[in-house]
Each structure stands twice: as C-alpha cells, then as structure tokens.
Amino acid sequence: MELRKLGRTDVHVTPVAFGAWAIGGWMWGGAERNDAISAIRKSVDLGMTSIDTAPVYGFGLSEEITGEAVKGIREKVQILTKFGIKWDDTRGEFFLATRDNQGKSIDLYSYSARESVIRECEESLKRLGTDYIDLLQIHRPDTTTPVEETMDALNTLIDQGKVLAAGVSNYDVPLMERASRTTVLASNQVAYSMLRRDIENDVVPWCRENNVGILAYSPLQRGLLTGKFSPDHKFRDGDARGGLSWYKKENIISVNNFLDRLRPLAASKDATLAQLVLRWTLQQPGITCVLAGARDPEQVLENAGTMNFTLNDDELDFMNKELNKLEMVS
Numbered sequence: 001m002e003l004r005k006l007g008r009t010d011v012h013v014t015p016v017a018f019g020a021w022a023i024g025g026w027m028w029g030g031a032e033r034n035d036a037i038s039a040i041r042k043s044v045d046l047g048m049t050s051i052d053t054a055p056v057y058g059f060g061l062s063e064e065i066t067g068e069a070v071k072g073i074r075e076k077v078q079i080l081t082k083f084g085i086k087w088d089d090t091r092g093e094f095f096l097a098t099r100d101n102q103g104k105s106i107d108l109y110s111y112s113a114r115e116s117v118i119r120e121c122e123e124s125l126k127r128l129g130t131d132y133i134d135l136l137q138i139h140r141p142d143t144t145t146p147v148e149e150t151m152d153a154l155n156t157l158i159d160q161g162k163v164l165a166a167g168v169s170n171y172d173v174p175l176m177e178r179a180s181r182t183t184v185l186a187s188n189q190v191a192y193s194m195l196r197r198d199i200e201n202d203v204v205p206w207c208r209e210n211n212v213g214i215l216a217y218s219p220l221q222r223g224l225l226t227g228k229f230s231p232d233h234k235f236r237d238g239d240a241r242g243g244l245s246w247y248k249k250e251n252i253i254s255v256n257n258f259l260d261r262l263r264p265l266a267a268s269k270d271a272t273l274a275q276l277v278l279r280w281t282l283q284q285p286g287i288t289c290v291l292a293g294a295r296d297p298e299q300v301l302e303n304a305g306t307m308n309f310t311l312n313d314d315e316l317d318f319m320n321k322e323l324n325k326l327e328m329v330s
C-alpha cells in the first residue's frame with residue numbers, strides 16, 4: 001500500500017489505517033483478544049501497516065494488544081498513539097465519567113503537563129513493546145496546561161529518539177496555530193465522515209494551507225455507514241453507540257435508505273458499501289488518512305479493500321447529491 005507523508009515530517013502513514021479503539025473493548029461492549037491480534041496481523045499482511053491506538057482505549061489494553069500483535073514485525077508498521085486522557089490521575093480538567101470493561105466507575109481527566117506527557121510516553125513504549133513511537137498525539141485539548149508546554153515535551157521526546165513526530169487530536173485552528181509555533185506539527189486527528197463534516201469549514205483549509213496532515217476518525221460513524229444495523233438493533237451492555245443520536249431509529253432508517261441508493265454504484269465498482277464510504281472519505285480534499293476501526297480479520301479485509309479502486313468526479317458528484325438529500329434528527 002502507498003505511504004503518505006505527514007506534513008513536513010519524515011513520518012509516513014498508509015491512506016487507510018487500522019483503528020484500535022474497539023479492540024480495547026471500552027465503550028464498545030468488550031472485545032475478543034484473539035480476534036484483535038489476528039485483525040492487526042491481517043492488516044499488516046494486507047499492507048495496511050499504520051495502527052492508531054491510545055492508552056485510554058481499554059485503559060492500556062489496546063496498546064498491549066497492539067504490542068503483542070506487532071512483536072517481531074515492528075519495523076514493518078507505523079505506531080500512532082496518544083497521551084493526555086488520564087484515568088489514574090485527577091489533575092487537569094475533568095472530561096468524562098465512564099465505566100471500565102468490568103463495569104467499574106472511572107473519571108477521566110484531560111491532562112498534558114510536561115512530566116505527565118513524558119511519563120505517559122514511557123508507559124506506552126512499555127505496553128507497546130517498542131523503543132519508539134512513530135506519531136505521538138495529544139488526545140484532546142487540556143485547558144489547564146499551556147499548549148506550548150505540551151508541544152515542548154513532545155520536542156524533548158523527539159530529540160531523545162523515542163518519538164518520530166508530534167501530532168494533535170481534536171484541536172481547533174487557534175490551538176493548531178499555537179502548537180505549530182512550538183513544534184513541527186505532523187497532523188491533526190479529527191472526527192470526519194459523510195455524516196460529520198464540520199471540519200471542512202476551518203480545520204481542513206488551515207491544514208491544507210499549512211501542510212499538516214489530517215487523520216479522519218470514525219469514518220464509518222462507528223459502523224453505522226456500513227448499512228449493517230437494523231433500526232431496532234440492541235447494542236450490548238457497555239457499547240456506547242446505543243446512546244448516540246446517530247443511532248436513533250429514525251437516523252438508522254434514513255442512513256440505510258441513503259446507502260441503498262448507493263448500492264448500484266458500489267456493485268459497479270465491485271465494492272461493498274463500507275468500502276465506498278471509506279473511499280469517498282479518503283478522496284475528500286485534505287484528508288491524508290482514514291482511520292478505520294475493526295474488531296476482526298474480516299472487517300480488516302473489507303476495509304483494506306478501499307485501496308483497490310478509486311471514485312471519479314461523476315461518481316463523487318452522484319454520492320454528494322444523494323448525501324445532500326439525507327436528513328438526520330438530533
């Protein structure tokens with residue numbers, strides 16, 4: 001698979017990457033470890049060698065599984081991980097009350113002060129079983145720490161060779177401007193899908209103008225855009241999707257109707273709906289990489305197939321026209 005350069009750094013990622021949130025189980029109603037390991041290995045075999053994880057995904061579990069899966073093939077993969085969402089520290093800014101995979105209550109805090117960034121990086125290296133991280137990203141803004149302090153900590157880790165490039169996630173334009181004055185900003189990881197396009201107004205133009213990569217997360221809107229959910233689908237305990245407005249009955253019906261209208265195009269490309277949706281996302285201006293979450297090798301095989309075809313202008317126009325007709329309730 002082709003590799004794409006992240007901004008002005010020397011780090012490259014695959015246009016479709018393996019998203020490792022669900023394999024940590026947290027907010028996804030659990031996950032199967034063996035399936036997860038096979039999924040990552042399948043991803044690498046298919047050339048989808050970039051893997052995006054985070055400490056908070058399963059409170060260390062996603063990173064641990066990633067480390068186990070890439071043991072012996074570290075040089076073939078690009079590991080993208082994060083810091084700054086803490087479950088074992090109450091400094092910083094309260095972010096979310098949640099439950100771990102065992103149902104225990106946990107409060108999450110955004111905290112990215114210098115010593116915390118350095119410590120978190122060491123912990124990630126240990127869990128991942130590696131001595132370097134390709135891209136280390138702040139997971140979400142921390143209003144209690146100056147952006148410059150966080151970016152300077154990333155510069156230290158780059159100087160030490162523990163991190164190859166610095167990235168941000170969920171940053172708006174003013175925060176990216178500040179970050180890029182302190183470090184060479186590789187990328188911003190942001191929510192982007194056919195159903196969630198607000199970054200097109202500000203983040204995308206800024207990143208294009210300033211040569212900063214965009215990693216699009218939840219491109220399948222957490223599975224909704226595969227068309228596999230029936231309107232009365234019951235999610236497992238601990239699967240947060242059940243509480244999201246995207247998954248209201250009316251919205252599942254509207255999205256499935258929209259996807260049905262895309263089926264003839266998908267068939268003509270010998271593609272599935274998920275592949276068509278991922279391909280559309282990847283071909284939008286400024287998008288460097290789509291992070292496609294997957295739980296098992298079958299989903300990986302399908303998602304990696306996004307690279308086997310392209311959409312021409314007429315096909316993109318047709319999809320956009322159908323998308324404009326889609327109405328969702330909030």
Ligand SMILES: NC(=O)c1ccc[n+]([C@@H]2O[C@H](COP(=O)([O-])OP(=O)(O)OC[C@H]3O[C@@H](n4cnc5c(N)ncnc54)[C@H](OP(=O)(O)O)[C@@H]3O)[C@@H](O)[C@H]2O)c1
Pocket residue numbers: 018019020021022028052053139169170189190216217218219220221222223224226228274291292293294295298299300302303
């Ligand atoms: N920086 C951030 O704040 C942030 C936030 C969210 C995500 N992310 C990153 O972005 C990645 C991707 O986003 P995401 O995982 O939220 O959502 P996503 O990629 O839109 O959806 C992933 C989920 O959809 C289902 N799925 C995926 N491929 C499928 C296929 N081919 N057929 C059927 N079902 C399929 C799977 O769940 P089921 O099998 O359970 O349906 C999978 O876990 C994450 O893994 C994470 O690395 C980052």
